[in-house]
Amino acid sequence: MRRVNGARSGTTRKHAARVAGIAAVAALAVTLSGCAGGGGDQAASGPKDAGDIVVGFAQVGAESGWRTANTKDIQRAFKDAGIELKFSDAQQKQENQIKAIRSYITQQVDVIAFSPVVETGWDAVLKEAKDAGIPVVLTDRAVDSEDETLYESFLGSDFIEEGKKAGQWVVEEYADQTEPVEIIQLEGTTGAAPAIDRAEGFAEVIGADEKFQVVxxxxxxxxxxxxxxxxxxxxxxxxxxDLIYAHNDDMGLGAIEAIEAAGMVPGQDIKIVTVDAVKDGMTALAEGKINFIVECSPLLGDQLVDIVKKVVAGEDVEKRIITEETTFTQEQAVEALPERQY
Amino acid sequence: MSSILTHRLFWPVVMLLVLFAINLVAFPGFFVIEVKDGHLFGSLVDIVRNGAPTLIIAVGMTLVIATRGIDLSVGAICAISGAVACSILLGSPNPGSVGTVVTAVVVAVVISLVLGVWNGFLVAVFGVQPIIATLILMTAGRGVAMLITEGQILTVNSPPFKVIGSGFLFGIPVAVLIAALIFTAAAVLTRRTALGMLIESVGINPEASRQAGVRSRGLLFTVYTFSALCAAIAGLVLTSNQTAADANNTGLFIELDAILAVVIGGTSLAGGRYSLAGTLVGALVIQTLVTTVYTVGIPPIATMVFKAAVVTAVCLLQSPTTNAVIASWRKPIAARFRKATV
Structure with a gap:
């Protein structure tokens, strides 16, 4: 019960602490990956009924309202289709996601779907899935890999296109202005596909005119x-x-507070363009605090179910499927807001 | 002169001044503090305000580390306290009333105190290694916060609650006033009484201090509970500042920042002698570093390397070996200087 004998030397204590720490982390990892249930027999022949299909989905996390809507829609769609969905939340960490995918491989699920946290570093685990004969579908975010056979299909938004749409609004908004337009860009998580592509698409469109400067x-x-x-x-x-371009609504909402604290009016003194169109963002757009939002729809559950069914039935699916999306001005936001689910 | 050079705060303060200088070069208006809408406005104000949560937690951490312990659970407690407060506010019919906000804050703080007592119980009664004891809550605590928020980001619209993180009192940010209050309270309670000495004695040799009649068990309970209290308050400041409870990201890695602040301030992780003033400087160095990244315009992909380089520099400058080398250089120079002047 008493505390450890104080006469022991500091180094021994530290060493003991470190060893105990490693042991605890290892034990935790075992429990996390060890919760796998027994897998079904994959050798069964012939097309499967929806009821027999098991899908493992490795979600990024719950970092925003957008992601939550995405999770809910996927869970709803699979439930409606009567397909069993094993769901895991990686809490924005690639290592957790890799662990989840490995556990799905051990469980021998029929299809693995996931939204990669970052673009790179997936080749090894995707190869394992391929060797195990489990098709992989990427949702919402892409991976950067030279071997395209590692996954069946990528369902999600075209982030470059989203960046271009944001850029086009900026170009039109400042069409009559000849003086330089100073722009601050709030980027997403470094290395994430939406951050890279939304920056690229935006830069491509505004880069045509020298008056636009990302300061x-x-x-x-x-x-x-x-x-x-x-x-x-x-x-x-x-x-x-003059303008802030944020890669998602949440950062735009943070920028609004910073602008207000600086004694300026968001939407007027400094214009704001964001991507996503979640409810909080749409509310700010309707209030005139944001000027333009490019939609990035999280409701891709039904499309994902279709792909999973086709893949399991052995049909060909397109390598790249784009979700349907639009853009919102302040007036359109006022109209669309009451029906916004997420 | 030599007493200044050998003072343990010498190098951290030098680092802080160097960072200030870098900022001044990159942005000449860095030191300008204006009064805008009746409150202070400027980069230095931002640094102190955004650094307040880290400082609050670092104060609690300093006392824990002085007992040769460590508290890894503070980030998770931040998330729990924010989640509790926001869910109470959202569940009430009138989130904007001061009474509701006081209730939410009190409940959040009380729950966090219970968590602190739990940490103290594991360490003081069961003699679990502090790093292990608090690792439990560090990993489980975010899960608890997720359960409270049901995996959502809870956005609250409550003007009185917003005051905690982004309000001003007499022109000074409320967050800074809270941090100053906690810092002063800790300094007075431990340095104007024998409490500080007793905490140090437990850290230097628990067994010897027990035999000398120091009630180490009660002291350990006190420091872990105080650390949790600090974490709860910091969590409320963070949550109020972003007007939303985010179980995944609120206070993420803040335990590491707090430990770093304590270490930069010259308090040894081996326990014993501690310096609250050092912790203050440490917290300011960390927050200034973050601001420097933005003002200098260091590309996001290089941010981590830049921070690591600065922290490495501070730690190397502080190390006993470096100080011994510098002292050995100084001696002959001083001797030569004395000869020359004679």
Whole structure:
């Protein structure tokens, strides 16, 4: 019951602590990956009924309202179709996602679907899935791999196109202005596909005109707190800024608070363009605090179910399937807001 | 002169001044503090305000580390306290009333105190290694927060609650006032009484201090509970600042920042002698570092490397070996200087 004998030397204590720490982490890892249930026999021949299909889905996490809507829609769609869905939440960590995918491989599910946290580093685990004969469907985010045979299909938004749509609005908005337009870009998580592609598409469109200058571009990690802190600092070091382009609504909402704290009016003194169109973002758009939102729809559950059914039946699916999406101005937001589910 | 050079806060303060200088070069208006809408506004104000949560937690962490312990659970407690407060606010018919906000804050703090007592119980009564004891809550705590928020980001619209994180009192950010209050309270309680000495004695040699009549068990309970209290308050500040409870991201890695602040401040992880003033400087160095990344415009992909380089520099400058080398250089120079002037 008493505390460890104090006469023991500091190094021994530290060593003991470290060993115990490693042991605890290892034990935790075992429990996490060890919760796998028994897998079905894959050798069964002939097409399967929807009721026999088991799908493993490795979600990124619950980092935003968008992601929650995405999770709910996928769970609903599979439930409606009567397909068993094994769901795991990676809490924004690639290692958790890899662990989840490995556990699905051990469980011998019929199809693995996941939204990769980052673009790279998936070749090994996808190869394992391929060797085990389990088809993989990517949802919402892509992987950067030279071997396209590692996955069956990628269902999701075209992030480059989203960046282009945002850029086109900016170009039209400032069409009559000849003076330089100073832009701050709030990037998503460094290395994430939407962050890379939304920056690329935007840069491609505004790059055609030299008056558009991105004076600062920093990551706000797709979070509200991140967007606020970055915007606070950047607004001070770039007092002449005209527009903020945020890679998602949450960072845009953080920027709104930073602009208000600086004694300016968001949407007027500094214009804001974001991507996503979640409810909080749409509310701010309807209130005139955001100027334009490019939609990135999370409701892809039904499309995913279709792909899973086709893959299991052995039919060919397109390598790239794009979700249907639109854009919103302030007026359209006022109309669309009451029916917004997420 | 030599007493300043050998003071344990010398290098951290030098680092802070170097970071200030870098900021001033990158952004000449760095030191400007204006009064905007009746409150202070400027980069330095942002640094102190955004650094407040880290400082609050680091104060609690300093006392825990002084007892040769460590508290890894503070980030998770932040998330729990924010989640509890926001779910109470959202569940009430009138989230904007001061009474509701006080209830939410009190409940959040009380629940966190219970968690602190749990940590203290494991360490003081069961003699579990502090790193293991608090690792339990670190990993499980975010799950608890997720359960409370049901995996959602809870956005609250409550003006009185918003005051905690982004409000101002007499022109000074409320978050800074809270941090100052906790810092002063900890300093007065431990340094104006024998409490600080007793905590240090437990850290240096628990067995010897027990035999000398120090009630180490009660002290351990006290420091872990105080650390949880600090974490709860920091969690409320963070949650209020982003007007939303985010179980995944609120206070993520803040335990590491807090430990780093304590270490930069010259308190040894081996326990014993501690310095609250050092912790204050440490917390300021960390937050200034974050701001420097934004103002200097370090690309997001290089941010981590930049931070690591600065932290490495501080730690190397502080190490006993470096100080011994510098002292050995200084001696002959001083001797030569003395000869020359004679």
């Amino acid at each position: 600062a571009s920093q990551t706000g990690d797709f979070t509200r707190a991140g967007g606020k802190q970055v915007a606070e600092a950047l607004l001070k070091s770039n007092p002449g800024v």
